[in-house]
Amino acid sequence: MHLPQITELLRQHRSIRRFTDQAIDPVLLNDLITAGQSASTSSYIQAVSVVQVNDAGLRNQFAELAGGQKYVQTAAEFLVFCADLNRNSQRASRVAGEALDFAWTEQFVTAVVDTALFAQNVVISAEANGLGCCYIGGIRNNPQRVTELLALPDLVFPVFGLCLGYPDQSPERKPRLPLTTVLHKDRYQSALEFAAEIDGYDAHVRDYYERRSQGKLTMTWSEQMSKQAQTQTREFMQEYLKTQGFMHK
Amino acid sequence: MHLPQITELLRQHRSIRRFTDQAIDPVLLNDLITAGQSASTSSYIQAVSVVQVNDAGLRNQFAELAGGQKYVQTAAEFLVFCADLNRNSQRASRVAGEALDFAWTEQFVTAVVDTALFAQNVVISAEANGLGCCYIGGIRNNPQRVTELLALPDLVFPVFGLCLGYPDQSPERKPRLPLTTVLHKDRYQSALEFAAEIDGYDAHVRDYYERRSQGKLTMTWSEQMSKQAQTQTREFMQEYLKTQGFMHK
Numbered sequence: 001m002h003l004p005q006i007t008e009l010l011r012q013h014r015s016i017r018r019f020t021d022q023a024i025d026p027v028l029l030n031d032l033i034t035a036g037q038s039a040s041t042s043s044y045i046q047a048v049s050v051v052q053v054n055d056a057g058l059r060n061q062f063a064e065l066a067g068g069q070k071y072v073q074t075a076a077e078f079l080v081f082c083a084d085l086n087r088n089s090q091r092a093s094r095v096a097g098e099a100l101d102f103a104w105t106e107q108f109v110t111a112v113v114d115t116a117l118f119a120q121n122v123v124i125s126a127e128a129n130g131l132g133c134c135y136i137g138g139i140r141n142n143p144q145r146v147t148e149l150l151a152l153p154d155l156v157f158p159v160f161g162l163c164l165g166y167p168d169q170s171p172e173r174k175p176r177l178p179l180t181t182v183l184h185k186d187r188y189q190s191a192l193e194f195a196a197e198i199d200g201y202d203a204h205v206r207d208y209y210e211r212r213s214q215g216k217l218t219m220t221w222s223e224q225m226s227k228q229a230q231t232q233t234r235e236f237m238q239e240y241l242k243t244q245g246f247m248h249k
Numbered sequence: 250m251h252l253p254q255i256t257e258l259l260r261q262h263r264s265i266r267r268f269t270d271q272a273i274d275p276v277l278l279n280d281l282i283t284a285g286q287s288a289s290t291s292s293y294i295q296a297v298s299v300v301q302v303n304d305a306g307l308r309n310q311f312a313e314l315a316g317g318q319k320y321v322q323t324a325a326e327f328l329v330f331c332a333d334l335n336r337n338s339q340r341a342s343r344v345a346g347e348a349l350d351f352a353w354t355e356q357f358v359t360a361v362v363d364t365a366l367f368a369q370n371v372v373i374s375a376e377a378n379g380l381g382c383c384y385i386g387g388i389r390n391n392p393q394r395v396t397e398l399l400a401l402p403d404l405v406f407p408v409f410g411l412c413l414g415y416p417d418q419s420p421e422r423k424p425r426l427p428l429t430t431v432l433h434k435d436r437y438q439s440a441l442e443f444a445a446e447i448d449g450y451d452a453h454v455r456d457y458y459e460r461r462s463q464g465k466l467t468m469t470w471s472e473q474m475s476k477q478a479q480t481q482t483r484e485f486m487q488e489y490l491k492t493q494g495f496m497h498k
Contacts (some may be wrong), residue, residue, distance in 0.1 A: 004257055006377035010284040010370050033432050035259040037425040039369060042252075042386045042409075043477055044470070047425050051433045058435060087430070087440040088474045091447060095475035096350040105490065106389065106483035109361060113408065116365030121259050121287060124373055128255035133291045140355065151436045161364060176286040177295050181336070183282050184300045186307060187400045194291035221293070225337045226344035227322060228292055239498060241354065249487060 009128060016132025017071045019165030028129060032164075035125035038116040047111035048118045049084040051150050051158075052077065058149060060163065064146055066138030075163035079145065079163045080139065081119045083111035084153040085246075099105045102155055103248035108241070126164055136161030153177050154245040172212065177205050177221075198222070235240050258377060263422050265381025266320050268414030274327045277378060277483045283411075284374035288366040296360035297367045298333040298409070300399050300407075301326065311410065314394055329388065329395065332360035334404040334495075351404055352497035361456030364408045375413055385410030392489050403494040421461065424453050428472075441494035447471070482485060 033050060041047070053059055060078075063072040072078055093100045123133045139146050139161045146158045161181045178201055181194040191198060204218035209217045219227075241247050282299060290296070302308055305322075311329075312321035321327055334351045342349045372382045388395050388410045395407045427450055430443040440447060452471035458466040468476075490496050 003250060003252065003254060003258060003377040004393070007280050007284050007374045009252060009255070012480040013287045013289070023368060030432075031256050033428060034425075035256050037428070037431060038260045038262045038422075040262070040264060040372070040384050042384070042483060044423065044473060045414055045477070046431075048472075049431055049433060049437065051435070053435060055435045079364040082294060087434070087447075088478065091471035092475035092478045095469075095471050096479070099474065101482070102478060104484060105476075105480040105487035106481070109389075109408070109486065110386065112358060112361050113365045116362045117369045120366045121373070122370035123289070124370070125256045125259055128252040130251050133292070137291050137359065140358075142315045148434075153437065153439060156437060158380060159358070173287075174293065176283075179279060179282060179286070181299055182286060182295075182335060183279075184298060184399075186300070186302060186304045188298065188300060188331070188402065188405060191339040198336075204433040218302060220344075221295075222344050226341035226349065228294070229337065229349040229351060229356075230339045230345070232292060232355070233350070235353060235498070237358065238310055238354035238496065243453035247487065249484070 007126070010124065012173065013127065014171045015167060016165070016167045018133050018167070018169040019071065019075050019132065019208065020168045022076065022166040024164060029077060030075060032122045036122040038117040039121040041114050041117070042110040045088055045110060045114060047084050047088060047114045049082045049156065051080040051082065053080060058232040061149060062139065065142045066136050068163065069136065071134065071163050072136060072159060076165035079162045079164065080150060081115050081160055082152065082159050083115045083157040083159050086153050089155050095115065098230070103245060105247045105249065111157070112159060116130070119162060120134060122162065130166065132167035132238045133165055134163040136163060140234055140237070143237070147244065157241065157244055157246060172208070173202070175208055178199055219241070224246050236242045250309070253376070259373065261374065261422065263420050264383040265414070265416045265418060266383050267416070268320065268324050269383065269417045271325065271415040273380065273413060278326060281371045281374045285367040288370040290363050291359040294337055294359060294363060296333050296337060296363045298331045298336070298405065299327040300331065301328060310398060311388065314391045315385050315410065316386060316390060318385065319410050321385060321410065325414035326412070328411045328413065329399060330364050330409055330411060331401065332357070332364045332406040332408050334360050335402050338404050352494060354496045354498065360406070361408060364481065368409070368411060379415065380413055381416035383412045387410060389486070390481055392486070396493070406490065406493055406495060408460045420446065421457070424450070424457055426450055429483040436480040452484050
């Protein structure tokens, strides 16, 4: 199979936050999850579970805890992607005849990576089938509540949600950092070495926001990163993860 | 664009570990990285850097530290994907006029997720263009050495490598867990509830390994997970990450 158009599909990616009422065929949804499962998995751990949230009451609660994102409530599908070492723990410990340890930071990292690779396959497969998607990192506003809502046991971490549906909008693509600042050759080059390129990018992002907001929002990328570093820290995260059995060492 | 064949491409994914001598056109490589950049990024942080390793001496050292994986040395391209908060720290702190804090666990998680989403776009774009890939988690055998080899500053974590090239093999696809054990409805269902399904899967994996190894390897998935939980823990990971400035809190 040779599909160079896919590179164009990937470049055209935008998050979709407004959807039509059209439902997603359950056969297609299963195909998307199967595509997700086909992604690479670190040493075959397959440390991913997906919770499909259909219940309207649950959806409302997710929309609220994610910061009042209405599309979480109304999208055709809302999936919660979990880094899942519980399954491995259950199965591996049974073989060993004793409780094995899954509290190493390395194991947490591999499970989170597995989850993101899986989800990105779902997203691409969805977009290739005419759907639009929006990752919902906002579920990490209150991971403890998500854990309760979905009855997540130890060693399961809800990394992000995903809204899926047929797009009812076509937003502009959000500009990305210049390629040269991201692709390094043989050694890392600091942002200090790329000051001029990133300054230029900052101006480009400011224009983008001004245009999209009809002049109401003026913010460079660096300004946005600055504001965010001071606000979106979710300071409870390490304690939450330890409560879930991750990263004790 | 409507490309349902892409779902089939994703399902056909296998890691490729033997490549032809054919080089990758630099224009194509840039396209792949651009596709990676187009992936979703948590709150626009774009916390990813890629180091393209061309230098033969460096390649040899990577092949060795990854556990003697020869294809790391010989693949047309070898890329190291880094979760990079250093750039954000540099830029955001300059705007703020003071050193901002990027040591929260939440920030680490979002940077790792960004890196995996980016990399998976590169992989899919590569495969759609006839290339084969293999993620190299083995660079985490010695992240401190990787950090030195690539001169990675604080707040840059080499998450995995990626070998890229034109395939010179066509291995069998590795069987995945049954869909029903991975896709949950409205609440998490424990592996205990799926004991029969996973037992059946275990038998399937044992057959797969026996067939591939001409009877030399007999191992279920659960047995493999058990062995791995006892060996592949990379116990230094938390300390290394803290040394790099991540996850102090």
